[in-house]
Amino acid sequence: MSGRNDIDALIDLMARLPGLGPRSARRAVLHLIRKRALLLTPLSDLMQTVAATARECLNCGNVGTGDICEICSNDARANGLLCVVEDVADLWAMERSGTFKGRYHVLGGTLSALDSIGPDELRIPKLIDRVTSEEITEVILALNATVDGQTTAHYIADQLEGRVALSSLAQGVPIGGELDYLDDGTISAALTARKRL
Amino acid sequence: MSGRNDIDALIDLMARLPGLGPRSARRAVLHLIRKRALLLTPLSDLMQTVAATARECLNCGNVGTGDICEICSNDARANGLLCVVEDVADLWAMERSGTFKGRYHVLGGTLSALDSIGPDELRIPKLIDRVTSEEITEVILALNATVDGQTTAHYIADQLEGRVALSSLAQGVPIGGELDYLDDGTISAALTARKRL
Numbered sequence: 001m002s003g004r005n006d007i008d009a010l011i012d013l014m015a016r017l018p019g020l021g022p023r024s025a026r027r028a029v030l031h032l033i034r035k036r037a038l039l040l041t042p043l044s045d046l047m048q049t050v051a052a053t054a055r056e057c058l059n060c061g062n063v064g065t066g067d068i069c070e071i072c073s074n075d076a077r078a079n080g081l082l083c084v085v086e087d088v089a090d091l092w093a094m095e096r097s098g099t100f101k102g103r104y105h106v107l108g109g110t111l112s113a114l115d116s117i118g119p120d121e122l123r124i125p126k127l128i129d130r131v132t133s134e135e136i137t138e139v140i141l142a143l144n145a146t147v148d149g150q151t152t153a154h155y156i157a158d159q160l161e162g163r164v165a166l167s168s169l170a171q172g173v174p175i176g177g178e179l180d181y182l183d184d185g186t187i188s189a190a191l192t193a194r195k196r197l
Numbered sequence: 198m199s200g201r202n203d204i205d206a207l208i209d210l211m212a213r214l215p216g217l218g219p220r221s222a223r224r225a226v227l228h229l230i231r232k233r234a235l236l237l238t239p240l241s242d243l244m245q246t247v248a249a250t251a252r253e254c255l256n257c258g259n260v261g262t263g264d265i266c267e268i269c270s271n272d273a274r275a276n277g278l279l280c281v282v283e284d285v286a287d288l289w290a291m292e293r294s295g296t297f298k299g300r301y302h303v304l305g306g307t308l309s310a311l312d313s314i315g316p317d318e319l320r321i322p323k324l325i326d327r328v329t330s331e332e333i334t335e336v337i338l339a340l341n342a343t344v345d346g347q348t349t350a351h352y353i354a355d356q357l358e359g360r361v362a363l364s365s366l367a368q369g370v371p372i373g374g375e376l377d378y379l380d381d382g383t384i385s386a387a388l389t390a391r392k393r394l
Binding site for chain 2: 006016017027030041043044047049050051053064089
């Protein structure tokens with residue numbers, strides 16, 4: 001295979017990443033070739049390592065190395081709180097906030113009749129298992145505020161009703177948010193949940 | 198090193214690609230981990246191949262394998278036309294148009310007094326060499342229509358004046374362009390260079 005063909009193949013693969021199209025993939029590949037020692041070689045090596053080691057945690061669905069992820073194997077985090085999220089990106093976002101010290105459960109999506117995704121396609125049976133086996137006292141439903149997310153939250157709440165305390169994230173004005181730019185639903189939710197000073 | 202740290206390191210490296218920020222790098226890495234066999238492993242392998250084989254053509258500055266690129270070693274393209282471009286991305290763009298059948302010369306940037314980039318930092322001496330050694334009949338200055346691009350084009354034109362025919366890309370309305378969305382400079386250039394039907 002000629003060199004240009006390898007470069008073309010690399011561009012095609014890069015263009016399949018979310019957020020990159022053909023044009024930005026070309027720019028990225030040229031940048032990689034220019035920064036071969038600083039970027040291309042380390043990136044290729046790290047990808048190989050991650051491809052060999054990264055796997056889904058059998059317990060919560062997080063991405064890590066080994067069968068059980070760092071959070072699930074950290075006893076300090078067994079505080080009885082379990083935060084249910086849609087996918088690993090949401091778990092990472094929660095972790096960046098640094099506020100939550102409990103464990104997670106990654107559903108791997110939302111219920112969707114259209115795409116025929118039922119409870120068994122998600123990690124919902126496993127969630128119900130964990131609530132009893134891990135002595136969970138409160139399940140925090142941190143699903144996205146979309147129709148599918150809220151449908152899924154309702155379904156899970158129905159399943160766990162009476163077995164464990166349930167909560168969901170507060171809805172309201174984001175920090176730094178300007179009223180003029182918020183949608184009506186958010187303003188109305190923030191108004192309903194207003195706090196007395 | 199723990200698995201999560203490798204993943205974090207991969208996200209950091211990916212975020213240094215042009216067009217990707219921290220958020221899109223996270224999305225891309227999660228996507229890569231999910232599509233390990235289809236995307237992550239082939240991407241890592243191809244990057245390794247490209248890191249090992251890609252290099253700058255000693256003649257024109259294009260990226261390829263070997264010391265001389267495919268275009269420079271293709272005798273069918275020695276038709277006396279030499280197209281001068283700023284960088285490899287521009288060469289690729291010219292090649293995609295499929296119209297130009299000659300050879301290229303990649304400057305590697307533009308003259309810039311502010312960044313102290315003079316003719317010797319670019320591939321301008323080599324360009325002047327090639328004009329005589331490769332029996333070039335016409336040099337097409339396909340530099341970007343920016344101030345720096347046009348300054349560089351004028352400098353090169355001065356250097357080559359009287360030694361070879363010089364031309365530049367036509368300026369005018371882009372195909373599919375709507376007058377209402379074009380800047381005044383483009384409309385004025387298109388009007389000045391109007392063609393009789």
